[in-house]
Amino acid sequence: MMSSVPPRRRIPEATVARLPVYQRSLTELREGGVATVSSEQLADLAGVNAAKVRKDLSYLGSYGTRGVGYEVEYLLFQMNRELGLSQDLGVVIVGMGNLGQALANYGGFGERGFPVGALVDTDATKVGNVVHGHTVQHLDDLEDIVGKGRIRIGIIATPVEAAQNVADLLVGAGVESILNFAPTTVHVPEGVTLRKVDLALELQILGFYQHRDAPDAAVEA
Amino acid sequence: MMSSVPPRRRIPEATVARLPVYQRSLTELREGGVATVSSEQLADLAGVNAAKVRKDLSYLGSYGTRGVGYEVEYLLFQMNRELGLSQDLGVVIVGMGNLGQALANYGGFGERGFPVGALVDTDATKVGNVVHGHTVQHLDDLEDIVGKGRIRIGIIATPVEAAQNVADLLVGAGVESILNFAPTTVHVPEGVTLRKVDLALELQILGFYQHRDAPDAAVEA
DNA sequence: CGGTCCATGTGATTGTGAACACGAGAACGC
DNA sequence: GCGTTCTCGTGTTCACAATCACATGGACCG
Ligand SMILES: NC(=O)c1ccc[n+]([C@@H]2O[C@H](COP(=O)([O-])OP(=O)(O)OC[C@H]3O[C@@H](n4cnc5c(N)ncnc54)[C@H](O)[C@@H]3O)[C@@H](O)[C@H]2O)c1
Ligand SMILES: NC(=O)c1ccc[n+]([C@@H]2O[C@H](COP(=O)([O-])OP(=O)(O)OC[C@H]3O[C@@H](n4cnc5c(N)ncnc54)[C@H](O)[C@@H]3O)[C@@H](O)[C@H]2O)c1
Numbered sequence: 001m002m003s004s005v006p007p008r009r010r011i012p013e014a015t016v017a018r019l020p021v022y023q024r025s026l027t028e029l030r031e032g033g034v035a036t037v038s039s040e041q042l043a044d045l046a047g048v049n050a051a052k053v054r055k056d057l058s059y060l061g062s063y064g065t066r067g068v069g070y071e072v073e074y075l076l077f078q079m080n081r082e083l084g085l086s087q088d089l090g091v092v093i094v095g096m097g098n099l100g101q102a103l104a105n106y107g108g109f110g111e112r113g114f115p116v117g118a119l120v121d122t123d124a125t126k127v128g129n130v131v132h133g134h135t136v137q138h139l140d141d142l143e144d145i146v147g148k149g150r151i152r153i154g155i156i157a158t159p160v161e162a163a164q165n166v167a168d169l170l171v172g173a174g175v176e177s178i179l180n181f182a183p184t185t186v187h188v189p190e191g192v193t194l195r196k197v198d199l200a201l202e203l204q205i206l207g208f209y210q211h212r213d214a215p216d217a218a219v220e221a
Numbered sequence: 222m223m224s225s226v227p228p229r230r231r232i233p234e235a236t237v238a239r240l241p242v243y244q245r246s247l248t249e250l251r252e253g254g255v256a257t258v259s260s261e262q263l264a265d266l267a268g269v270n271a272a273k274v275r276k277d278l279s280y281l282g283s284y285g286t287r288g289v290g291y292e293v294e295y296l297l298f299q300m301n302r303e304l305g306l307s308q309d310l311g312v313v314i315v316g317m318g319n320l321g322q323a324l325a326n327y328g329g330f331g332e333r334g335f336p337v338g339a340l341v342d343t344d345a346t347k348v349g350n351v352v353h354g355h356t357v358q359h360l361d362d363l364e365d366i367v368g369k370g371r372i373r374i375g376i377i378a379t380p381v382e383a384a385q386n387v388a389d390l391l392v393g394a395g396v397e398s399i400l401n402f403a404p405t406t407v408h409v410p411e412g413v414t415l416r417k418v419d420l421a422l423e424l425q426i427l428g429f430y431q432h433r434d435a436p437d438a439a440v441e442a
Numbered sequence: 443c444g445g446t447c448c449a450t451g452t453g454a455t456t457g458t459g460a461a462c463a464c465g466a467g468a469a470c471g472c
Numbered sequence: 473g474c475g476t477t478c479t480c481g482t483g484t485t486c487a488c489a490a491t492c493a494c495a496t497g498g499a500c501c502g
Contacts, residue, residue: 112424203333276461
């Protein structure tokens with residue numbers, strides 16, 4: 001059959017990054033029993049300006065009502081469809097150290113459509129442990145784990161030295177999206193989406209602006 | 222005396238976000254005993270292209286040698302100066318749950334010039350505990366903690382409900398930079414820099430592209 | 443049923459960052 | 473000391489994102 005969703009205009013990357021924020025705000029509104037919302041209200045909740053909200057939402061289609069606003073329920077449905085929330089994408093976390101365990105214990109991923117399907121490590125003292133209901137498995141079994149567990153996304157929470165190797169193994173096992181927490185550059189083949197989260201880097205950016213705004217503070221002992 | 226550092230051109234935000242990546246790569250090169258590096262080599266290490274590296278570095282000044290490359294040691298010195306690494310900025314982590322503890326146990330922040338100076342929570346069963354050498358203190362004492370500890374940056378690792386309140390308290394205590402991990406929008410007054418890290422949002426972005434590239438996978442049960 | 447109101451949706455404009463191409467200039471060999 | 477070679481530094485061009493401004497069209501009232 002034909003594709004049921006006609007290929008709308010391509011959605012700009014910057015907009016894609018904001019859609020989940022709107023989605024979160026809309027979900028809160030729905031919980032609160034709010035039926036309709038204006039672009040201005042939504043902008044305030046999401047921390048952006050109203051014009052941007054309207055432009056962003058327009059990429060999804062014309063789901064608002066002029067003079068009134070957007071119906072929360074309907075807009076949320078359309079957004080979830082566009083974001084692909086209709087299907088859950090299983091996640092494997094590689095590296096069960098401080099960070100990996102915190103991530104594994106966090107319930108927020110499953111709630112948002114990303115159930116943690118498997119946990120992996122190489123350390124013999126960690127393999128076999130149960131974390132948040134999942135038994136930690138060995139990296140050597142990654143291919144099986146990913147294949148059988150319908151895993152679509154990999155999270156790298158290993159030390160820097162192992163990151164590239166783990167990424168290669170994830171790709172080899174069929175994972176198409178990777179989120180990397182190790183503070184290093186990893187390369188992936190085309191077709192695989194990689195995003196990185198570097199917490200120390202975030203602090204450095206904050207530090208830069210603080211330094212810039214008050215450079216003389218450095219003088220003070 | 223006059224300002225020793227003449228106000229060079231304003232550095233674009235996108236460049237600021239990349240400088241720490243270069244810095245990290247340069248540090249690795251220095252460890253490896255490499256004396257000079259070309260923009261192309263550095264680009265490869267940082268995962269960007271050579272032209273961007275040159276442009277970015279040019280905002281710091283002309284520290285390269287044409288036909289040769291950049292002297293690692295000297296460039297690193299200049300970069301650290303620009304990034305303000307000469308002075309350490311103390312960090313307070315608010316919320317000692319899964320994530321907060323993982324952050325507190327992480328040694329990478331101190332190494333990069335951001336020593337964790339204090340840990341804070343409200344839960345009576347957590348206050349008084351020692352995590353990674355720091356005694357967890359109560360949120361009520363935040364103002365004292367920030368003032369006496371020369372804390373300049375606050376990290377919010379509390380549940381969503383508490384995030385805005387904690388941010389307000391941090392600002393009230395004199396913190397000028399905040400890194401927020403709670404998946405919610407928090408507002409801060411002008412003059413305070415806020416950055417957010419939303420891990421579920423990162424997964425949603427990955428999920429979007431995966432959904433887009435293979436939308437029919439949704440059909441498959 | 444016509445008029446008014448009001449927030450959306452979107453073309454136009456402005457601003458910012460990425461990519462490109464090439465001139466500038468330092469090292470090195472002859 | 474001259475020419476060659478190599479890589480930086482940067483002006484220019486192109487692409488994309490933010491912002492603006494207003495026409496559009498549905499809702500609602502009388
Ligand atoms: N903990 C934090 O808050 C934090 C913050 C920022 C960045 N990071 C980064 O996240 C990564 C993990 O940090 P952490 O504090 O959890 O470190 P950690 O040392 O506590 O844990 C690392 C885990 O990875 C496992 N491991 C090592 N090699 C592996 C491999 N090849 N395959 C699978 N597992 C492997 C180890 O056995 C260990 O359990 C590091 O790269 C760190 O720089 C952590
Ligand atoms: N754990 C993760 O991997 C993870 C991932 C993504 C996002 N987050 C977000 O990070 C935040 C923390 O997550 P978590 O898993 O550590 O939660 P958690 O429930 O384990 O810990 C929250 C901690 O904050 C403390 N707290 C509550 N109110 C406080 C207040 N007003 N002041 C100070 N402390 C307070 C609690 O006592 C608790 O110790 C949440 O907003 C969560 O959504 C966590």
